[in-house]
Amino acid sequence: MRRKFLFCCLLIPVALYGQTGPVSGSVMNPNISLIGDFRGMYTSELARKFEFMFNEAEVSFQSSIDPYARADVFFSWGRDSAGEYSSSVEEAYVTTLSLPMDIRLKAGRYRMTTGRLNTVHPHTLPFSDLPAANRGFFGEEGLIDEGVSLSWLIPNPLDFYQEIVVEASDVPAESPFFMRPASGRYLYLAHLKNFIELDENTTVELGLTGLSGPNEDLRTSTIGGIDFTLKWKPLRFNRYRSLTWQSEVFLGHYGEADGGSVRSLGCYSFLTYQLAVQWFMTGRFDYTNLPRSADVVERGYSATLGWYATEFQKIGLSGKLVTGNAVADRSEIALRWIFVIGAHGAHAY
Amino acid sequence: MHTDSPAAHSQANHRDIIMTSKFVKFLYCLLVMVAPLRSAAAGDKLIVVSSIPTLKSIVELVGRDKVESFAIATGYQNPHFVDPKPSFIMKLSKADGFVTSGLDLEIGWASSLIQSSRNAKIQPGGDGYVDASRGVPLLQVPSSIDRAQGDIHIYGNPHYWLDPLRGKQIAQNIFETLAKLSPENRDYFAANLAAFDKEIDTRTAAWEKALEPLKGQPVIAYHNEWPYLEERFKFVVVDFLEPKPGIPPTPSQLVKVISEVKSKNIQIIISSPYFTTEAAELVSRQTGARLVVLASSVEAFDGVNTYYDMFDYNVRVLLEALNSPPTN
Numbered sequence: 225m226r227r228k229f230l231f232c233c234l235l236i237p238v239a240l241y242g243q244t245g246p247v248s249g250s251v252m253n254p255n256i257s258l259i260g261d262f263r264g265m266y267t268s269e270l271a272r273k274f275e276f277m278f279n280e281a282e283v284s285f286q287s288s289i290d291p292y293a294r295a296d297v298f299f300s301w302g303r304d305s306a307g308e309y310s311s312s313v314e315e316a317y318v319t320t321l322s323l324p325m326d327i328r329l330k331a332g333r334y335r336m337t338t339g340r341l342n343t344v345h346p347h348t349l350p351f352s353d354l355p356a357a358n359r360g361f362f363g364e365e366g367l368i369d370e371g372v373s374l375s376w377l378i379p380n381p382l383d384f385y386q387e388i389v390v391e392a393s394d395v396p397a398e399s400p401f402f403m404r405p406a407s408g409r410y411l412y413l414a415h416l417k418n419f420i421e422l423d424e425n426t427t428v429e430l431g432l433t434g435l436s437g438p439n440e441d442l443r444t445s446t447i448g449g450i451d452f453t454l455k456w457k458p459l460r461f462n463r464y465r466s467l468t469w470q471s472e473v474f475l476g477h478y479g480e481a482d483g484g485s486v487r488s489l490g491c492y493s494f495l496t497y498q499l500a501v502q503w504f505m506t507g508r509f510d511y512t513n514l515p516r517s518a519d520v521v522e523r524g525y526s527a528t529l530g531w532y533a534t535e536f537q538k539i540g541l542s543g544k545l546v547t548g549n550a551v552a553d554r555s556e557i558a559l560r561w562i563f564v565i566g567a568h569g570a571h572a573y
Numbered sequence: 574m575h576t577d578s579p580a581a582h583s584q585a586n587h588r589d590i591i592m593t594s595k596f597v598k599f600l601y602c603l604l605v606m607v608a609p610l611r612s613a614a615a616g617d618k619l620i621v622v623s624s625i626p627t628l629k630s631i632v633e634l635v636g637r638d639k640v641e642s643f644a645i646a647t648g649y650q651n652p653h654f655v656d657p658k659p660s661f662i663m664k665l666s667k668a669d670g671f672v673t674s675g676l677d678l679e680i681g682w683a684s685s686l687i688q689s690s691r692n693a694k695i696q697p698g699g700d701g702y703v704d705a706s707r708g709v710p711l712l713q714v715p716s717s718i719d720r721a722q723g724d725i726h727i728y729g730n731p732h733y734w735l736d737p738l739r740g741k742q743i744a745q746n747i748f749e750t751l752a753k754l755s756p757e758n759r760d761y762f763a764a765n766l767a768a769f770d771k772e773i774d775t776r777t778a779a780w781e782k783a784l785e786p787l788k789g790q791p792v793i794a795y796h797n798e799w800p801y802l803e804e805r806f807k808f809v810v811v812d813f814l815e816p817k818p819g820i821p822p823t824p825s826q827l828v829k830v831i832s833e834v835k836s837k838n839i840q841i842i843i844s845s846p847y848f849t850t851e852a853a854e855l856v857s858r859q860t861g862a863r864l865v866v867l868a869s870s871v872e873a874f875d876g877v878n879t880y881y882d883m884f885d886y887n888v889r890v891l892l893e894a895l896n897s898p899p900t901n
């Protein structure tokens with residue numbers, strides 16, 4: 225099955241080449257890249273404390289389809305906790321390029337716009353694991369679902385960037401807060417993004433998110449979220465110094481089968497400071513409850529030192545202490561080596 | 574606590590449906606409320622966004638008072654590493670035209686901004702999309718490429734605007750798009766283009782004459798971004814402080830460069846405003862070679878406001894360096 229999958233992936237550029245007529249096939253091929261994520265891990269609570277793993281290989285195909293839309297497809301080969309590898313379509317979506325009224329439509333399987341962190345691929349993060357709140361509220365891989373997303377640039381008298389995103393999706397087959405029912409209910413999301421430049425070096429982003437959808441008890445779960453990001457990067461020497469402070473808070477409301485409900489809280493805050501052109505230091509605090517138990521508390525404290533060799537390779541060393549009232553305290557050390565070969569992707573801000 | 578009676582379940586489901594319905598209504602109301610705020614298109618000028626201030630300056634020289642021009646990068650910013658801030662999307666969403674230097678110089682940021690702009694006119698292939706490199710004779714086009722060579726550009730060195738005569742082709746490309754976007758002003762743009770070409774020819778002759786003393790002189794550069802300036806004014810870049818393009822200077826590279834500077838009696842080290850000067854100053858202290866931070870773009874320094882100013886500035890500081898005593 226996996227061989228067939230790989231074979232199909234390799235055929236995609238060939239198939240597109242065949243459609244191009246006299247134009248060079250390589251020109252019309254989509255941008256293709258492969259991202260590798262290799263790790264060495266120490267976990268104090270496990271019997272096998274040291275472990276090496278090739279955590280994930282992600283292959284992306286990205287290109288305009290025609291003047292009206294583009295396609296982005298990401299396949300992932302990931303390793304599960306048993307050490308087995310399996311392939312999956314991480315994301316595959318079509319995005320319009322030129323709808324009127326500053327509207328953009330996205331359809332397919334994609335990372336849902338639940339604030340800041342969920343929308344980015346984990347290998348781009350300055351730390352090696354997702355915050356406990358994101359895992360606790362959205363799942364180990366974040367909230368990824370099939371659906372449609374409509375975004376609109378809101379005109380405003382001050383002319384700052386304001387975007388509203390509304391999404392309707394099929395409901396993830398399984399996530400801590402939501403579960404796809406046998407019939408007729410969907411997951412709805414709205415996100416309001418406000419972006420302001422304080423000066424040429426400093427920006428602030430403030431976002432509000434609301435999600436509502438069915439859960440395992442066939443009731444409704446709702447999540448409200450606030451995200452805040454402050455970035456500072458001097459334009460003149462923008463490769464040498466920068467600072468990012470990012471925080472998100474999630475408030476969950478889980479409707480239970482008996483008509484009762486559980487309110488839960490999750491949050492994280494991290495600060496990344498660029499020490500030199502290739503060196504970055506990140507500190508992060510996590511806090512989360514479980515969706516169905518506000519009494520369960522998990523806290524995490526982590527620090528990561530990153531060496532970013534080029535745009536195509538980085539190595540990070542993380543140390544993390546996890547405390548909580550439901551599990552024993554544990555410490556983790558992770559060495560993560562990320563590399564990219566293939567097309568140079570565009571960066572997100 | 575759990576009461577699974579059918580009545581309780583039905584009541585709970587009813588509340589859920591009402592909640593979801595309210596959520597959807599709230600979104601609808603929000604969209605309706607903000608819809609009237611949508612601003613009208615700005616004036617009768619063409620709005621042209623450029624990736625870098627050099628291109629913005631040429632847009633202004635060709636479009637004059639028929640264009641409103643804006644640049645995404647600043648002149649003192651490394652054009653390869655620009656953060657695609659969402660605020661630029663607002664500018665691009667209203668733009669009639671977008672001018673890019675092309676050749677993948679802005680590969681890390683321009684494409685994501687253009688795609689997010691929701692503006693068909695400025696997408697590649699659109700009426701307002703200008704690849705300023707079109708028709709420009711390029712240097713250092715690699716015959717083979719591998720990332721082990723560092724930050725190599727597959728289409729050739731992208732800093733072509735640093736040759737004033739190649740600037741005429743950039744202006745021609747911009748003219749063609751402005752004339753397409755605003756055909757009623759074609760003659761006006763054509764007259765401005767002719768004036769630009771004439772001014773460039775006159776000034777280039779003067780710049781070449783002024784830099785006669787630099788002809789054939791060996792020079793060290795921080796980064797490989799000067800081949801077009803080098804070709805026009807006939808100096809020779811013999812080595813770089815970066816061991817490979819995009820890789821920060823290493824001690825072994827600096828030792829090698831210091832040796833070269835001494836053995837070849839090199840007088841000048843050139844750099845750009847967005848690179849720190851520690852490595853260049855170290856070489857300068859060890860050898861006496863003068864460090865010159867050139868304007869690699871319009872608006873790199875105060876007073877460098879136009880394409881002409883950029884060459885005036887560079888010619889002046891190079892001459893000052895040639896005429897000043899060694900630094901050690």
